[in-house]
Each structure stands twice: as structure tokens, then as C-alpha cells.
Amino acid sequence: MVAPTAGIRECISGLLGEKGFAYIARARRLKAEGKDVISFGVGQPDIPTFDHIVEAGIDALRRRFTGYTETQGIPELRQAIADYLNERYGSDVRSDEVLVTIGTKGAAFLALAAYLRPGDEIIVPEPTYPVYSEAPKFLGAKPVYAPLKWLGPERGFALDLELIESLITPRTKAIAINNPHNPSGAIFEAKQLDRIMELAREKGLVVIVDEIYDNFIYEEGVFKSFMEYPDWRDYVVYLNGFSKTFSMTGWRVGYLVSRREVVNSLTKLAVNVWSCPPSISQAAAVAALKGDWTPVKEMIRLFKERRDVMVSELRKVPGFEVWASKGAFYEFPRVSKVLREAGLSVEEFVDYLIDKYYVVTLPGTAFPNTAGKDYVRFSFCVSKERIVEGIRRVAEAVENLLSSSRR
Numbered sequence: 001m002v003a004p005t006a007g008i009r010e011c012i013s014g015l016l017g018e019k020g021f022a023y024i025a026r027a028r029r030l031k032a033e034g035k036d037v038i039s040f041g042v043g044q045p046d047i048p049t050f051d052h053i054v055e056a057g058i059d060a061l062r063r064r065f066t067g068y069t070e071t072q073g074i075p076e077l078r079q080a081i082a083d084y085l086n087e088r089y090g091s092d093v094r095s096d097e098v099l100v101t102i103g104t105k106g107a108a109f110l111a112l113a114a115y116l117r118p119g120d121e122i123i124v125p126e127p128t129y130p131v132y133s134e135a136p137k138f139l140g141a142k143p144v145y146a147p148l149k150w151l152g153p154e155r156g157f158a159l160d161l162e163l164i165e166s167l168i169t170p171r172t173k174a175i176a177i178n179n180p181h182n183p184s185g186a187i188f189e190a191k192q193l194d195r196i197m198e199l200a201r202e203k204g205l206v207v208i209v210d211e212i213y214d215n216f217i218y219e220e221g222v223f224k225s226f227m228e229y230p231d232w233r234d235y236v237v238y239l240n241g242f243s244k245t246f247s248m249t250g251w252r253v254g255y256l257v258s259r260r261e262v263v264n265s266l267t268k269l270a271v272n273v274w275s276c277p278p279s280i281s282q283a284a285a286v287a288a289l290k291g292d293w294t295p296v297k298e299m300i301r302l303f304k305e306r307r308d309v310m311v312s313e314l315r316k317v318p319g320f321e322v323w324a325s326k327g328a329f330y331e332f333p334r335v336s337k338v339l340r341e342a343g344l345s346v347e348e349f350v351d352y353l354i355d356k357y358y359v360v361t362l363p364g365t366a367f368p369n370t371a372g373k374d375y376v377r378f379s380f381c382v383s384k385e386r387i388v389e390g391i392r393r394v395a396e397a398v399e400n401l402l403s404s405s406r407r
């Protein structure tokens with residue numbers, strides 16, 4: 001007899017993990033062996049959580065603010081989130097329309113669970129952050145992939161609006177939009193987003209919007225938030241969090257904004273899954289939003305400089321097509337020429353960089369489905385000096401690959 005405990009549901013055992021975590025573990029193993037590893041794999045700022053936020057967390061501990069809180073999140077934090085969004089985007093969010101969650105990923109899971117029934121479809125521009133393909137599968141729904149358009153090294157990536165429209169069927173319930181985009185670093189043009197909203201209105205779709213990188217913007221005036229649409233309550237479920245902007249990945253705080261009835265229902269789901277978000281992290285998150293933003297601004301300025309360094313170094317690598325990303329903290333060069341000449345898949349290429357040069361990157365296919373197969377993601381959460389050294393190694397690796405494949 002097969003052990004009953006082995007009979008786990010296929011909708012769980014069949015999920016893809018998040019490959020980023022597996023590559024981080026590999027980097028750690030190599031470092032433990034004493035290798036000089038340079039990791040461009042990480043999706044979190046290398047600058048630790050800012051002091052005043054840490055102090056607020058310590059203060060919460062000292063005050064013994066360590067019990068359960070409201071499932072929806074403490075009122076002070078929900079108000080701070082609403083104020084922040086309204087001030088920044090001119091929206092009219094009320095604090096009872098905010099649900100504080102365990103990370104933005106927790107918010108994404110709740111949003112997907114709210115709308116996707118078995119057999120439903122969700123349109124997912126790809127490459128995608130994996131929760132938008134995997135959680136729908138778990139829910140019995142189908143992610144319908146809409147690959148981004150590659151417009152070349154001058155113009156980068158765009159949503160393929162015609163394709164998206166053509167993929168809408170009576171089963172389509174939602175579309176997932178992550179902007180600024182992980183892994184491409186794209187910021188989608190406002191008129192593309194306007195069209196997504198028009199499609200939502202015409203076809204009756206929910207737009208699940210993840211703007212977790214909305215502070216990592218390297219060009220003025222290019223970013224439009226979905227909170228700017230006056231009818232957001234009818235079409236948008238908005239997700240964001242503290243992980244990236246305030247370098248708080250381990251504190252696990254995110255939030256979901258939606259019409260009040262949805263927030264009320266999802267609060268009932270949340271209480272049955274996690275009771276409440278961590279109390280200490282919520283206290284720290286209030287300090288993050290209401291405190292001094294100077295360190296955030298300094299971090300973004302530093303990241304822009306790093307992006308510039310990374311772009312100019314990557315452009316020296318033979319066969320790489322490099323567009324300067326506009327947002328998030330990733331470069332996503334197209335490497336198809338190198339892969340073709342060397343006869344490698346992108347995973348094999350990434351393995352080669354790790355095993356022989358101790359440089360960790362992520363294959364574009366870590367962002368399912370297959371649209372990323374010609375791309376490699378480089379995070380610039382690494383010092384400028386290490387960026388220069390790491391990309392120098394990548395250039396050497398590629399030169400060696402190409403010269404041996406030409407021999």
C-alpha cells in the first residue's frame with residue numbers, strides 16, 4: 001500500500017518552485033566551499049533595512065507588541081498605506097479598503113484565490129514572476145501566457161496588446177499586470193495600461209496589479225499606477241508591499257487594496273490561513289511609510305548608477321543584446337545569439353557561468369513559461385565594483401564558449 005501521506009494532491013506536487021531560491025542556495029554552497037561567488041541572482045536590495053525602521057521593530061518588541069493583531073492589519077498601518085497611495089497617486093483609497101498581508105506574495109495569492117474558479121483562465125504576460133502562473137494552477141485555473149514583445153535594445157519590452165486581446169475567451173476572468181516588471185525591468189507605457197483598462201471594462205475582467213517595484217524607477221514621468229484610474233474599484237485589485245522599497249524582504253509585509261466587500265471577504269480567508277500579519281513587522285512598516293524617505297531615495301539613486309554600470313559592462317559582452325531597464329533592479333539581456341552559436345539552452349549557459357566562473361544569474365525560464373528562453377536575468381543588488389568584475393567574468397566565459405564552438 002502506498003502510504004496515505006504520499007497521496008498529496010497533484011495540484012501541489014506539480015507546482016513549479018521559485019527557481020531564484022534554488023540558485024541562491026547554490027551560490028551559498030559555493031561560497032561555503034570558499035569560492036569567490038558573485039551573485040546577480042538575488043531579488044532583494046543588498047542594503048539592509050534602514051535604521052529607523054529597525055528601531056521601530058525593536059521598540060515594538062520592547063513594548064511587547066508581540067500578540068495577534070487585527071487580521072486586516074493594524075488601523076494605523078492601513079491608514080498610513082491609504083495616505084501614501086492617495087498622496088502619491090491622487091487616489092481616494094480608504095483604510096477599510098486595505099488588507100495587510102504576509103508579503104506581497106500573500107496578497108497575490110489572496111487576489112488570485114478571490115476570482116479564479118476551476119476551469120477559469122487568467123492572462124499572464126510572460127516572462128512572469130512565478131506566483132502568477134503557479135497559484136492559478138493550484139486553484140484549478142489556467143494561466144494563458146502572453147509573451148512580451150521584444151522591441152530591440154533601443155526600446156526594450158512591451159505588452160503585446162493584440163495578442164492579449166486575442167487570448168480573451170468567455171472563460172477569462174482576470175489579467176495579471178506587474179509593473180515595473182520583474183524580470184525584464186520594463187515600465188509599460190501609460191497608453192498600453194489605458195488599453196488594458198479598456199479591455200477590462202469592455203470584457204468585464206479583473207486586473208490584478210502588482211506594483212511592488214513602484215519606487216525603483218530610473219526615468220522621470222514614465223510610470224503610471226493603476227491607482228490613478230478613477231474607476232479602479234470596479235476593475236483593479238492592487239498589490240504592493242514593503243520588501244523592496246524599504247529592503248524588508250524578511251519582515252513579510254505586503255498589502256492588497258480593493259473594494260470594501262472584497263477586502264472583508266478576503267479578511268475571512270486570511271484569518272483562516274494566517275490569523276494576522278506579524279505585529280512587529282506592522283509596527284516597523286508604519287515607521288517606514290511615515291518616517292524619513294531619504295535613505296530610500298539614496299538607495300534608488302545608487303541603483304540607477306549601478307544600472308548604468310551594468311548596462312555599459314553588459315554591452316561589452318559579445319553577442320548580448322542589452323536594453324537599459326527603466327525600473328525594478330534587473331537587467332534582462334537577450335542572449336539568443338550566444339546560445340545558438342554555443343549550442344546551449346539558457347539553463348545550460350547559466351550553469352556554465354556558475355560552475356566555471358562562480359557567477360550566479362537566473363535563466364529567463366525561471367519566469368515561466370518559455371518566453372524567457374533567450375534571456376538571462378542579472379540583478380543589480382550588487383556593488384559597482386562587483387558588477388564590473390562579475391560581468392568581466394561573463395564576457396570571458398562567452399568569449400571562451402564562442403571560440404571553442406568556432407574551432
Ligand SMILES: Cc1ncc(COP(=O)(O)O)c(C=O)c1O
Pocket residue numbers: 043102103104105106129178182210212240241242243249253254
Ligand atoms: C513582482 C513581484 N511580486 C511580488 C514579490 C514578492 O514580494 P514579497 O516579498 O512582498 O512577498 C516579488 C519578489 O521578488 C516580485 O518580484
